[in-house]
Amino acid sequence: xxxxxxxxxxxxxxxxxxxxxxxxxxxxxxxxxxxxxxxxxxxxxxxxxxxxxxxxxxxxxxxxxxxxxxxxxxxxxxxxxxxxxxxxxxxxxxxxxxxxxxxxxxxxxxxxxxxxxxxxxxxxxxxxxxxxxxxxxxxxxxxxxxxxxxxxxxxxxxxxxx
Numbered sequence: 003x004x005x006x007x008x009x010x011x012x013x014x015x016x017x018x019x020x021x022x023x024x025x026x027x028x029x030x031x032x033x034x035x036x037x038x039x040x041x042x043x044x045x046x047x048x049x050x051x052x053x054x055x056x057x058x059x060x061x062x063x064x065x066x067x068x069x070x071x072x073x074x075x076x077x078x079x080x081x082x083x084x085x086x087x088x089x090x091x092x093x094x095x096x097x098x099x100x101x102x103x104x105x106x107x108x109x110x111x112x113x114x115x116x117x118x119x120x121x122x123x124x125x126x127x128x129x130x131x132x133x134x135x136x137x138x139x140x141x142x143x144x145x146x147x148x149x150x151x152x153x154x155x156x157x158x159x160x161x162x163x164x
Contacts, residue, residue, distance in 0.1 A: 018150025
């Protein structure tokens with residue numbers, strides 16, 4: 003059975019390396035994409051400090067459809083190009099938003115969220131969905147979070163049959 007261990011890293015880079023090791027152990031032996039996203043959302047939500055929502059949206063029929071997540075109930079469907087998630091999906095690149103209130107067209111699923119990071123899940127050039135993480139703190143996410151979360155997404159994709 004997997005047990006989350008507290009990460010006491012000196013830097014964000016070390017924190018994400020430790021988190022990636024825990025995620026690798028968590029996903030070991032399971033190839034189901036949905037199951038792996040569900041466990042990954044729970045791990046990210048519990049491990050990252052100052053986060054109020056962490057989860058996935060899957061690309062289906064031209065929209066992002068809500069997948070496994072941790073946090074308050076969320077928007078079920080997001081159009082490509084709309085909000086932070088839809089914009090990251092459209093551009094197929096990670097977007098870090100220091101203040102969601104300054105992001106034109108931001109979709110507020112949880113009014114407590116003030117910053118957000120969205121990492122597209124891309125395999126063989128095909129968009130599968132996005133990892134979305136929100137925080138009540140302004141400017142919670144930075145380039146180190148971007149790099150760390152992109153590694154986690156790659157680990158999820160490489161550990162899953164998709």
